[in-house]
Amino acid sequence: MKKKCLFFYEEDQGNYVKDLLEVARQMYGENFESYALVINPLDVNVISGFDYLLAVKDQRLKDYDLINITSLMAECQQVYQFDAVIVLATQLGRMLSPRLAMRLHVGLVADITAIKSHPDGTIEMIRPAFEGKLLAGIINDGDGPTMMSVRPGVFLDQQSTAKIPEVLACQLQTIEDTGMRRISQIRKPDSRDIRESRVLVAGGGGVLKDFDQLDQLAQALGGMTAASRRIVDSNKADRTIQVGQSGKTVHPELYIALGIYGALQHVAGLNKVKHLIAVNTNIKAPICSLADIVVEGDAAEFVRKLTTRINENKQAE
Amino acid sequence: MKIICLVKFTPDVDQFQYDYEKNILIRENVKLVINPDDACALGFALGLKKKTPEVVIEAVTMGPLNVTAMMADILRRKVDLATILSDRQYVGSDTYATSRIIGKYLETADYDVILTGSHSRDGDTAQIPGQLAEYLKLNQISQIRKIDQPSMLNKRALVEVDSEKYLETYEIPLPAILSVGRESNYRLPFVRYDDLDLDVSDRLRIIDNDSLAVDSKKIGLKGSPTKVIKSYPIDYQKKEQVIVKNDDQGIDMVMAFLEKEGYL
Amino acid sequence: MTKEIVLEGLKKLLTNEQINVDADDLYDATADRYKKYAKAKKVLDNPSPCAIVYPKNSSEVSDLLMFCNQNQVNVIPRSGKTATEGGLENWKELAVVIDGKNLNEIVNIDTYNMQATIQAGVALQDLEDELRKVGYTTGHSPQSKPVAQYGGLVATRSIGQLSTLYGGIEDMVVGLECVFPNGHISRIKNVPRRAGGPDIRHIAIGNEGTLCYITEVTIKIFKHFPENNKFYGYLIKDIDTGIKVLREVFTNSYRPSVARAYSEEDARQHFYHFHKDKCVLIFMAEGPQAIVEATGAGIEEAVEKFQEGIIEQVDSSLIEDWFNHLNWSQQDIDDEVEEMINNDSHSGYTTEISADWATVSQIYDNVIKRIRSEFRFADDLTMLGGHSSHSYLNGTNMYFVYQYTINCEPEDEFRMYHHPLQTIIVEETLKLGGSMCHHHGIGKYRNQWTRQEHGSAYYMLETLKEAFDPKGIMSYGNIYYQEDAAKYQQ
Incomplete structure (x- = not known):
């Protein structure tokens, strides 16, 4: 018999929810049926890739009403007896999944990053612990469905089928008044913080005159520019993008240090940077000791060359 | 008004050392610290108490008895009561079992609101508040960055939430579980110099399972539906450094690196 | 006497432009870098001076001092404002800062x-x-x-x-x-x-x-002969090896301009890019060519003599590069203030002592041991170490450096961390006959040990004060212990 998997579908995260099909695939191969549950959808026709769609239309049910959404999902569980419930770890998903797990009396593994399916059918869910310093392999040995949450973008839907799901009727039986209400919802201004950027293109004294050009490289790499104290002190950049003891502590995956000397005060602001490329005319500068790649030479020239190359590559694709 | 703050003590992750030869993370002898989000929640409660002295704050934690000194420190920061749920049988409880233990205590406790952190630093999870809310049948909301003080006293809390794309304001009738995020910047005050040795033993309670009486089949390792079967060290490798010139060859090298590591 | 009367008096001696009563500037003049954290956080509890004045010549200075002397107003002489030991802190309700600007x-x-x-x-x-x-x-x-x-x-x-x-x-x-x-x-x-x-x-x-x-x-x-400068750097087994090499160089009458031995912890702060978790010994030979050559040979000879403690020589261009990035500026000071305000942390403190060759290593070891075992918040220390940077024929100095996570309110920081740490350093130094201050001055937070520092010679120091400043109006609390102001120290 095919395994049944339930996916909680948030419309504005559609593609990420679809990616969760890959989790099911890694657990059960092709031997599963996928059910997406969506509440008050604007347009069911854009939902694809799943076998079935449980579309609930009930204007009393708000998208933040966790108590009643939990009841709805528990009722669905009763009817369909899912083997796995997979929730995207969004703000909503992170609140919903533990509540549902408690309602169903099952364990929950949050933010999994990998799945191992053992020959005996055991599903091992792997997740980071201690701020990513360790990975833990976890099994669920209670009764009821295997429940997990997955951060957006961790798994990628490899098959990406455009399968049109069969819509199944679904209605919440009893709704209770939680007394909670949303008073306002404002879209956040798109001001990004260098602490949240995966790639930082940072400049120091060596690019004082050409600091403006760093932005092109940052854009080509989908990152942000950051600055050393030298740059901020010379009024070439705002203190909000300064890295270091008197600025911000950042933890990008890639840090490109352009003409940065690397005094300890600067380096103190680099926390768990995965890759560092240092460009400096002085390869004895302390920053170079931390780099995966040291480029000996003028940093501004490097920025121009690398930006051109990346953009050429993009056009060629 | 009575506030219960749930706190957890977690190892100070930054202090972990890595043994490159054995490829293991050294977790021993690392200091325990109060979970940062929980500290923000406590910080908010203490701020409210400072303005409204009739507010009574109880800090509740579950853990081994070596957290006693840290709970005493919390009392020296002007929290009124501290409760430690501690029993050898609790060791190894997953979040499900833990929620049931804490939930059992809270069922009988007196409170107008429960404050927690959003996120726990050691497990990178955010499960206990949601699970507890379900256990206690309360509303719960995470990632709070601001709580309106007067609304708390009026029993209909106005909270500002930082969801990924929006800033939202909710009204939530109390009692409820309000989970505060680090972005709130509510700061837990430190113990003042003059209070460093304050005797707080009369305000600190330790409750074991003889008095709490949670079904012993539902607690500890055996009462936990999820089990860690294996831990995988992350493969840290010491870096091999390459030095290149700022010429075509050098740019090729950098491009290849960016490609290989998935930055392009 | 009130602040208003003091200001009236000052106005008779100076023009308005020479008298500064700006609230921010007066707050700034309330303390120096000894209480930098409480100061940055705006929680200082000692009094601010009434005014900062800027005399234009020595005759104006003379008038100002006479006025203050007659009216029992505390005078804080100041110029540059880089004091680190409380020397520019004010402990009197009526005080005037005379700035040399x-x-x-x-x-x-x-x-x-x-x-x-x-x-x-x-x-x-x-x-x-x-x-x-x-x-x-x-x-x-x-x-x-x-x-x-x-x-x-x-x-x-x-x-x-x-x-x-x-x-x-x-x-x-x-x-x-x-x-x-x-x-x-x-x-x-x-x-x-x-x-x-x-x-x-x-x-x-x-x-x-x-x-x-x-x-x-x-x-x-x-x-000045900068073109002749030569640099030497070594990774060494322990700080004592460094002290021994320094002694060898100086007792053989060589005079390199830079001669320093760093503990592992302190070396990390300056040389993280090459120190490999070892102690570091560095020299710079300076002067006319022939002297530089001879000094260099003397350094190499001394290093050779203690080679069992030398791990490896460091590329001298790394030392030269370090030398070219030595000084901090007003911007560094201002940045640290930003750091304290925004990040609740600072770049630590130092306490400098001196002792003869025979005891300096012992003092270093005793201090480190005692801090590790006795200091209540030793767990919060993120860095504890030191270096010797000024050597003489008879001995050398030790510059203790310490940093910590500040787990307290800003008001309590100096009494929970800075002062207890400094106390241990001073006590251990005096115990073995060293001097408790090598070059920062006594300021206000080491005055409780001035008598012990000087022993029977304190009589001379005390008599100078009685002779030149009988009313005690000059920098109240500096050098000389003041019972009435002990509340500011505890």
């Missing part, structure tokens, strides 16, 4: 007699820049060089990073002018040497504002 003239540069005369408010960097244009140097290079001014440098017995060649400030001062609380202006003339009784220059040098106000100094200048 307007005493800013380079009076004379005399390359034939190898001396320069400058007023108290001349910045060391400015004089150095002038001298470099003509091929000379002051030879004085404290980390505070870009900010420090001559009045402060002389009043605190400052020392620079090239002291092992050029000496401390006390070796450089030829003559000076100073003003006493009774208004008397003394000028000590400029001669190469004298045997005219005790050397009275030393009543002014290092007085920390407790005896007189220094208005002008004449200092030695030196020919």
